[in-house]
Amino acid sequence: MSDPLPGLAVWAPDGVAEVRAGDDLADLLLAALEGALTLADGDVVAVTSKVVSKAEGQVRHGGRDAAVAEEVAAPGARVVARRGGTRIVRNRLGLTMAAAGVDASNTEAGTALLLPADPDASAERLRAALVARTGARVGVLVTDTMGRAWRDGQTDVAIGAAGLRVSESFAGREDAHGNPLVVTLPAVADELAGAAELAQGKLAARPFAVLRGRADLVLDEPGPGARSLVRPEGADLFGWGAREAVVQAVAVLLGSPDADPGALPAFGAPLDAEELREVLSRACGDAVTVDDGPDGLGVAVADPRARPLLDVVLAAHGWAAVTDGDRRLRLEPRA
Known part of the structure; x- marks a missing residue:
């Protein structure tokens, strides 16, 4: 029998309660999967940054504007562009995002969520807990929503990663026509994050997703993390609006x-x-x-x-x- 057609399957379990500071995300995920899906070697677990921030206590009272001001004042952060009340900020993590990545949706009125302090470390803690409790060799993504220059709309990307190759380099290879590939570097972590968001939805209270079909990307060690996808200051052609x-x-x-x-x-x-x-x-x-x-x-x-x-x-x-x-x-x- 020939090998099955290549593909990618994504599951996003229901039944995850509101996350509070100190909650164990591995427990929440495994409870939501119980009886429906068992983690297997090569799976990739995606979790939204919102619930990571809630579990890690990155909730601020006083509204979004105060939280954005805190992030803008953080060492290394700067406003890249502003139009009226909209601010595009390169934040303390090096991510260039609207409002520095501060989110006031899916959180209690009068509060706002900062991004996790170290998304790669958050991903690694979750990965280690899942490996210890299930024995499965898995990768983990922490995802968040970003806009794109020159295009309307947003898509999810990986802001944290552990146990995963976050990009695939095709440099030095040739295509089917013999053309050399020079700078082709698919950001596979971002592609997986976008696929996970399609199953999770924005308003369905499904903060986790399990992706199966790219076991070739899963590593035995923490790996380079999503931070490696962030261009250094000055290396981007669009450092300012x-x-x-x-x-x-x-x-x-x-x-x-x-x-x-x-x-x-x-x-x-x-x-x-x-x-x-x-x-x-x-x-x-x-x-x-x-x-x-x-x-x-x-x-x-x-x-x-x-x-x-x-x-x-x-x-x-x-x-x-x-x-x-x-x-x-x-x-x-x-x-």
Whole structure:
């Protein structure tokens, strides 16, 4: 007999009561599965961040705005973009999310939920408990909902993971036509999180899901965690919103007290000299002329209106004008 067709099965059990601080999530899951499904080697368990936060006491009283302010003030957090009352925040976990990931749904009125303090550690604690109680070799995902740039709607992604390969690298391989794959890296943890959410639903009180069919992704050890999917500060091409990038470049240049401490790193590494030439040409046209002088790269400013704007462009791209002659400025990467 031939092997069965490949596939993925997802179950999301009913019957999970409201989670409170101190609840044992492994107990809650196993009780919900009892008599319906037994965990098996290679299964992946997904759990929403909401119930992890509730069990770990990450509930704040006073409403969502106060909780968001707490998260924005956390070390390493910064507002990436804002439009009216909407704030997109790179939070303390490095995740870029609306309202820093603070959630005021599916929780008591007047309260809000922060994300787990360490979602990967939360996933590992649940994995260890399930392995100890069932003997099954399982992976665990902690999931949350995120929007996507350029697309309406949201989807669930993995913000925590344990016992699981979170991505599959196809770099160095060839497709069926012989084309080399250079940067193909499916984020399989996020794909599994999205599949789990389809079975859980948003309002059905099903915070757990069990996924079966990708045992090849399950590991014997904690693994890299979902944190490994977060790009380092400055490595993303969209470190600031379009309007915020202008504000931060000007604020850095003027030394404004409102300049974000992470402003320059969020713009990324300084451009090399050739890239900077192209940027200045696109931004300033004939108003400046780039040259290689005896003291290094420089520009001559033909139009006085370009001078302050030139400094803004340089700040956003990691460079600065460090000396000023009659018409020529010497340029250096910012320290």
